[in-house]
Amino acid sequence: MSNQQLTYSPFDPDIIADPYPVYRQLRSEVPAYWSEQANTWVLSRYVDVCAALADPATYSSASGIFPTPPGVDMTQLFLPMLIMTDPPRHTALRKIVSKAFTPRRIAALEPHIHSIVDDLLDDSPKSDGWDFVSGFSGPLPAIVIADMLGVPRADRDRFRTWSTTLIQSNPARGEFGPGLEAATSLYDYFSEFLAERRARPQDDLMSALVQADADGERLSEDELLGFCLLLLVAGHETTTNLLSNSAVVLAQQPDSRRQLADRPELVPGAVEELLRYDSPVQGLSRTLTRPVDVHGQHMATGETVLLLFGSANRDDQAFSDADHFDLHRAPERQVAFGRGIHFCLGAALARLEARIALQALLARQPDWEVDLDSAVRLRSGPIRGYLSLPLE
Structure with missing residues (x-):
């Protein structure tokens, strides 16, 4: 099939429902594909995605990380975010933020996350018809993020609404208003909160961010607000959709689910395979700082390139029998969290939440079915997940 015959857009509802057959076509037939609908090049093979992630000097993040219409500058729409910066500023920002987002701080959350998970499962209905997203996978990371930042739990529903609205915006069609x-x-909410933490610091992430510095340099007000937005969306949506996608995959893999219920020590490895098999972030964009020729295609300076993590993770050249879910696979090279300088800062937290949540869910409710006919998918191209997922 030629480039003209193959039609791919990350915002096509049919592709959102099941992108993997089209990914196979892209990898096999047009591994460097120009999408007219999304106005972007698309790289789908594992080796090409990894090479781009390892070359931030060529594949820049500074102009945005989502496909956008011609002439739209994402940097003019949102305040500076770590994920939308290049070195040297990215290096400085990451160094500052990492001081407040330490492994010790994440590891110390484990008992607290256990408690949140238990409370959510205690409140789940004993009859059929539980909405897994509104009752479990959505509130869990929202509560964790709220507690980490030090904001009231009562505001977590507002967080969820803001986050979902941002994710649902379709920049490829110019749908920026609600987002x-x-x-x-x-920004307004956190601007007031940051002022309060400057005046009265506490033992929370927001206070740590306000005070964190590297080599005498601190985050600016705009950078702090941008990081709050990034933390809310990336830290919240990634875990929500990882858990929701996992519930679907394990419902479709009852033998694997039974093994996990019987042997909870297998869950950490299963989380890695779930990340690979149905990645919550299907891809992110970069902008070329110089011309690149790949697979016979000339990609020009200033053009965008969508790096398909979801396709790379299903590439048979990287993972044997990649379209098969293998509970005992060890997919250390999966790229669900990206790679290189922009490797997800919250990856350890997402893994911790997913492990605790799945172990508890499997211990209490080892058998379930999902009603996919009634489920409502996110319509965001790069983010794969559900707005609603009825579980029985």
């Missing part, structure tokens, strides 16, 4: 309103509401 910008959500971002503005979040």
